Amino acid sequence: MESGRYWRLALIGTAAGAFSGLFGVGGGTVIVPMLIALFAYGERLATGTSLAAIILIAILAAALQGGAYGNVDISTGLLLAIPAIFGVVAGTAIQQKIPEKAVSLIFAFLLIAVAIEMVVG
Amino acid sequence: MDLALAMVICGLGGVVAGLIGVGGGIVFVPAMTLVLSKGQVEAEATSLLMIALVSIVGTWRQRSYGNVNLRDALMIGLLSPLGVLVGVVVANEVSERALRIGFAVLALYMAWRLLRRVFGDDPPAGAVAVAGPGPDSGPTPGGDRAPDGVPPPTASAGR
Numbered sequence: 021m022e023s024g025r026y027w028r029l030a031l032i033g034t035a036a037g038a039f040s041g042l043f044g045v046g047g048g049t050v051i052v053p054m055l056i057a058l059f060a061y062g063e064r065l066a067t068g069t070s071l072a073a074i075i076l077i078a079i080l081a082a083a084l085q086g087g088a089y090g091n092v093d094i095s096t097g098l099l100l101a102i103p104a105i106f107g108v109v110a111g112t113a114i115q116q117k118i119p120e121k122a123v124s125l126i127f128a129f130l131l132i133a134v135a136i137e138m139v140v141g
Numbered sequence: 142m143d144l145a146l147a148m149v150i151c152g153l154g155g156v157v158a159g160l161i162g163v164g165g166g167i168v169f170v171p172a173m174t175l176v177l178s179k180g181q182v183e184a185e186a187t188s189l190l191m192i193a194l195v196s197i198v199g200t201w202r203q204r205s206y207g208n209v210n211l212r213d214a215l216m217i218g219l220l221s222p223l224g225v226l227v228g229v230v231v232a233n234e235v236s237e238r239a240l241r242i243g244f245a246v247l248a249l250y251m252a253w254r255l256l257r258r259v260f261g262d263d264p265p266a267g268a269v270a271v272a273g274p275g276p277d278s279g280p281t282p283g284g285d286r287a288p289d290g291v292p293p294p295t296a297s298a299g300r
Binding site for chain 1 (some may be wrong): 199222
């Protein structure tokens with residue numbers, strides 16, 4: 021892998037972690053647009069790769085929050101995860117049926133909303 | 142009744158997660174704080190467990206469509222904890238207001254890039270990678286790259 025690619029991936033990972041830690045807004049919100057902007061990823065590949073990256077981030081953070089601080093309500097989390105899992109299966113299936121640019125459009129509106137919330141929230 | 146409502150909202154959160162590749166916490170957390178009256182810290186922590194499960198299943202589904210670059214994902218995921226440390230250091234050096242404005246500017250810049258892409262000014266997906274050195278350096282046009290040895294999906298894969 022070329023070094024420039026390493027640096028760009030490092031930038032995405034660091035930014036995702038930093039903003040996650042600072043504002044609780046990070047992960048996919050940062051990873052997806054940066055993969056598109058810095059690597060010219062297609063929207064579907066960006067969102068799929070983002071989900072895979074989030075696995076590590078979420079497991080580490082959940083283990084820390086649950087193990088060290090006892091803040092995770094495991095039974096509620098598992099119960100609410102059931103419909104969420106059905107939802108993500110549906111969401112990924114829907115995504116394959118819509119134009120890729122629609123994903124960018126939805127994401128652009130999400131980012132604008134996040135920006136407004138950051139300034140006025 | 143509240144639990145049923147929270148489950149419906151979290152189901153919709155899962156759809157959003159699958160559709161745009163985020164963890165879904167942006168929906169899960171308010172579902173727990175507003176509907177189940179959980180505290181913010183407990184809701185955010187519990188949402189992490191949900192995000193982990195949702196992202197595992199979402200990755201599995203996206204991988205079946207040929208939409209995951211596991212090597213890049215691993216690199217990003219492994220470096221994220223470093224980013225958390227950077228965030229902590231930065232938070233102690235810079236005012237929260239400045240950080241929020243900085244993130245807002247970044248978010249608006251990314252939104253602008255995405256809107257340019259939607260309305261035709263930006264290079265198409267894969268334009269950079271096509272000129273790159275090899276198949277492992279990036280996606281192919283249209284985002285249909287099949288990383289990690291997964292055969293490329295065909296037109297019948299449900300796009």
